[in-house]
Amino acid sequence: MAEILYIRLGSKVQDDVSWLIFSSTEQEIIASGELTNAEQLSDLTEKAQQRIVKVFVPGSDVLLKSLNVPTKSKRAMLAAVPYMLEDELAQDVDQLFFAYASISTDKADNNCFVAVVERAQMLLWKTWLADANIQVKSMQPDILAMPYTAGQWSVIALQSGEKSQIVLRQDEWQGCTLDSEAWQFAQQQLVTTEQTDSAAQEQNVITINAYSDLPAVNELSNQEGVTLVSAPAELPLALFAQHCQQSTFNLLQGEFKIKEQRSKSVNNWLWAAGIAACALLLNVGYKSTQLWQLSAQQEQVEQQIIARYKKAFPKAKRVRIGTIKSQLNRKIAQLGGTGDQAGFLTMLSKVQPAFAKVPELKPESLKFDGKRQELRLQAIANDYQHFERFKSALNAANLTVKQGAQNNQGEQVTGSFSITSKQSSKGRS
Numbered sequence: 001m002a003e004i005l006y007i008r009l010g011s012k013v014q015d016d017v018s019w020l021i022f023s024s025t026e027q028e029i030i031a032s033g034e035l036t037n038a039e040q041l042s043d044l045t046e047k048a049q050q051r052i053v054k055v056f057v058p059g060s061d062v063l064l065k066s067l068n069v070p071t072k073s074k075r076a077m078l079a080a081v082p083y084m085l086e087d088e089l090a091q092d093v094d095q096l097f098f099a100y101a102s103i104s105t106d107k108a109d110n111n112c113f114v115a116v117v118e119r120a121q122m123l124l125w126k127t128w129l130a131d132a133n134i135q136v137k138s139m140q141p142d143i144l145a146m147p148y149t150a151g152q153w154s155v156i157a158l159q160s161g162e163k164s165q166i167v168l169r170q171d172e173w174q175g176c177t178l179d180s181e182a183w184q185f186a187q188q189q190l191v192t193t194e195q196t197d198s199a200a201q202e203q204n205v206i207t208i209n210a211y212s213d214l215p216a217v218n219e220l221s222n223q224e225g226v227t228l229v230s231a232p233a234e235l236p237l238a239l240f241a242q243h244c245q246q247s248t249f250n251l252l253q254g255e256f257k258i259k260e261q262r263s264k265s266v267n268n269w270l271w272a273a274g275i276a277a278c279a280l281l282l283n284v285g286y287k288s289t290q291l292w293q294l295s296a297q298q299e300q301v302e303q304q305i306i307a308r309y310k311k312a313f314p315k316a317k318r319v320r321i322g323t324i325k326s327q328l329n330r331k332i333a334q335l336g337g338t339g340d341q342a343g344f345l346t347m348l349s350k351v352q353p354a355f356a357k358v359p360e361l362k363p364e365s366l367k368f369d370g371k372r373q374e375l376r377l378q379a380i381a382n383d384y385q386h387f388e389r390f391k392s393a394l395n396a397a398n399l400t401v402k403q404g405a406q407n408n409q410g411e412q413v414t415g416s417f418s419i420t421s422k423q424s425s426k427g428r429s
Contacts, residue, residue, distance in 0.1 A: 003030060005048050006241050007134075008056040008142060008158075009125055013038045018158075020237035021047065029238055041132035048134045055136050056240055057125060057251070059143035059167060059177030062117050063089075066110040066173050081114055089116065097122050097256070101249040103173060113173045115141065115251060122256055136258060142167050143175035144247040145240035147209065156211040158236050166214065167236075180215045211239055344368040347375045351419060354393035361386045364414070375419040380412055387415050398422055 002025040008018045014037050021030040035043060067084060069077045078100065082093040089096065101113040129136055146169035147154045157180070158165045166183040168190070169175040178186055209231045234242075252258050302321045309319055309327075316327070347368065355361070358381075365378040381387060387406060394401045394417070404416035 002026075003051050004241065005044065005051045005053045006056065006237050006244075007041075007044065007053065008237060008240070009038065009058075009128065011058050011061050011121070013124075013128070017041065018237055019044055019047075020235070020241060021051065022238065022241040027242070029235070032235065032237065038128045041128055041134060045133050053134055053136045054244065055125070055129070055139045056142045056145055056237075056244075057139060058165070059141045059175060060165070060179075061121050062115050062141040062143070062251075064141070064143065064173050064175065065114050065116065067112040067114065068110045069112045077112055081112060085114075085116065091118065095119055097254070099249075099251050099253050101173065101247075115249070117251065122251070126256060136252065139251040140244060140247065140249060141251070142177060142240060143169050144249055145244035146175065147211075147239070147243045148172060148246055149209075152207040152209060154209045154211065154231075155214065156234070156236055156239060157214055164215070184215060212236070343370055343373050344375070347373070347419065347421070350397050350399060350421070351375065351377075351394065353397060354390055357393045358386055358390045361390045373420055375417075377417045377419060378414070379417070380414050382412055384413055387413070391417070394419060 003021055003023055006020045006022060010016060017035040017038055017040070018033075019035070020032040022028070023030055031047075035041065065085060065088075067081060069080055069084070071077050071080065078098075081100075082096070082098055086093055095118060097117045097119045099115045099117070101115065103113045125139070142158075146156065146167060148169060148171075150172075153168060153170050155166060155168045158167060164180045165177055166180060167175070167177050170190075176186075176190075205225055205227055207227045207229060209229050211231045211234045213233075305321060305324060306319050309324055310316055319327075348366075355363070360383070361379050361381040363377055363379050367376040368374070369376065379387070379390070381390075384406060387403065391401050391403055398421070400420045400422050402418040404418065406413055406415035
């Protein structure tokens, strides 16, 4: 998103809350304002819905410490730091939250950079935001949002109602936030402490970039070894918005890490995708069931074909569905003496109704003469009348029939027929 909502919270619920909407692409302020207390954060809920939200908290509530921990194990380092700082902290370490930063260089060769906050204060800030239904991406001490240039300080005054606070950044991981009264008394100590540092002794000058009017500014500029530079005046939150990206530190880690929540549009897409996936699974399941049923039906039909083939040709030993067609072709060729399968099948289909009308007459052998298109039939029955009835049925089927000799063999009569279609007979004549 191009627009970001920045919010600076106070330490207590009754403290003023300032906010600003900043365009990161245009580098300009879209809107800004101030709330009289944290209970009014719900006024920013709508503004936060379609924007990234970044929160700044007072540096007076966050202690920044740099340490040299003699271990390469990150787990051992995290376990050791609270107890290394125990003597410097006014509260029990169990009541404090420790957040860690990744900084590659440090003039004192420190390898651990930690921010210490009261756990109760972190819970308070998080509760205010949750009550207002504001989803936050990051939370930084205001100190780390100040401009940073190696070897120089940056300072700005924040007006909060009738009170004002001074935010001072001294180094990459060093600074403080003081009220205006404490600032007047702390100036001399801050400068003296810095000048006793070996690096400062070499430079002999502290350059302080002031981004607003400061209380007791004359006292600060008159101190020896201090160069006060008046930088272009900036709205504090606008200054933070432009420079907070210099630090990737985020207080929202560990137990306070924010779980990413999907937007409504993403949730809607996920619902749609879920429904589509369910529909696809149901369709695949239905098609699979159909396929299984068709496979079962195919297997049943194949078994019926094999059974009928074996019934027609009882001497067949091995019958496979893939070879039945070729086996039938061979049988038909053997019956006709030629390869004219179409003529034989056509003739057979014409003769079949006659067999149906005279079921008492049973065929003993069939031969088909492809050249003459003639079917020669040897049959058996228990009466001569059946042969006459069969001949009449063939004639009715528009077939030419020549009846051969009939022989009486005990209780049965055998006889033969030569059957041709009338068209074939005309062709031969």
